[in-house]
Amino acid sequence: MDDLRALRQQYFDLLDRLQRNEREFRRLGRSVWRVQEDERRRLARELHDGVGQNLTALKHRLSQLDESLAADDPARAHVDAALALCSDTLEDTRNLSRLLRPPILDDLGLASALRWLVRSSGEASGIDITLDLQPLPDLDGEMQTLLFRVAQEAINNATKHAKAQHIVVRLVARGDTLQLQVADDGRGFDPSQAVHAGGSGLGGMRERLRLYDGRLELHSAPGEGTRVRALVPLLARSGTPMPS
Ligand SMILES: Nc1ncnc2c1ncn2[C@@H]1O[C@H](COP(=O)(O)OP(=O)(O)O)[C@@H](O)[C@H]1O
Ligand SMILES: [Mg+2]
Known part of the structure; x- marks a missing residue:
């Protein structure tokens, strides 16, 4: 009878341990995920405020350069191409930033x-x-x-x-x-x-x-x-x- 009681107790202790482990596992899983979201948030901001703002400034400079060139200046095509590339990259950077963490x-x-x-x-x-x-x-x-x-x-x-x-x-x-x-x-x-x-x-x-x-x-x-x-x-x- 005592053996049975001891076995029963062991079973409940084990169950309890299993449940605690499961809770701990979930808690850890959630915190991994929180850290990941924090990191995404930080990267999204950095992309938007750092790279994004530099690209905006670059675009502005290229526009100024474009305006200073004569209409028939052969360099114009190159500057226009650089401007288009800059705009696309800026758009991509903003999209990526929003996808990371809007x-x-x-x-x-x-x-x-x-x-x-x-x-x-x-x-x-x-x-x-x-x-x-x-x-x-x-x-x-x-x-x-x-x-x-x-x-x-x-x-x-x-x-x-x-x-x-x-x-x-x-x-x-x-x-x-x-x-x-x-x-x-x-x-x-x-x-x-x-x-x-x-x-x-x-x-x-x-x-x-x-x-x-x-x-x-x-x-x-x-x-x-x-x-x-x-x-x-x-x-x-x-x-x-x-x-x-
Ligand atoms: N809405 C959907 N319509 C058709 N196929 C889908 C759809 N969602 C998922 N699949 C199929 O299931 C696969 C696994 O999807 P997922 O786990 O999201 O991986 P991934 O998108 O990276 O391929 C996809 O590669 C695709 O073949
Ligand atoms: Mg998918």
Whole structure:
């Protein structure tokens, strides 16, 4: 009888240890992710304020040079080409900076950031992307970042791989669950072939959601479009809020 009791106790101790390890693992996973977002934020600022401003100044100087040349000066074509290159690089730098960490997410929050993402992705890809945004409860910075990153990856996949004509992004609170869905009418794929454990993209999304007690649902088949749905609980979490 005593043996049985001891065994029982051992079992509960082990279970307790397992649960503590699991909590610790999640806590570490979240902090890795926070550090990554902080770093992205820093790089985005540096790109925008450093490289971006230098390119703006360079463009200005080239314009001045251009204006000082006579209309028939053969150097003009070279200066014009340099100006065009400078403008393109400035545009690329700004886009990269925004993709790394859009300031709108920190300044105005998830709803505005999603509107911006949908508009800019639609313009860049030429695909019709609509956003259905239902009234949202208050979300902490970390949850907003999580949902933004899922939307960003799913939209990116739909514009890059799907050859879709329409994409619909939907964010809705249902009871104590928040649902973010990105659906496209593109060529679809076989999810069992595509989600590699621990990989970037879909695998990364799935792992990140799991750290927040959420999950990823993926519905797709060749020729039938794709529906990616992230579900996260709205219950209070023990994680520390995202530094802004
Ligand atoms: N919306 C989609 N439509 C069609 N194929 C997709 C879609 N999303 C993902 N895929 C397929 O699944 C693969 C894995 O996607 P992902 O994990 O995001 O990696 P990556 O985008 O870097 O290739 C893609 O290479 C593509 O073949
Ligand atoms: Mg991808």
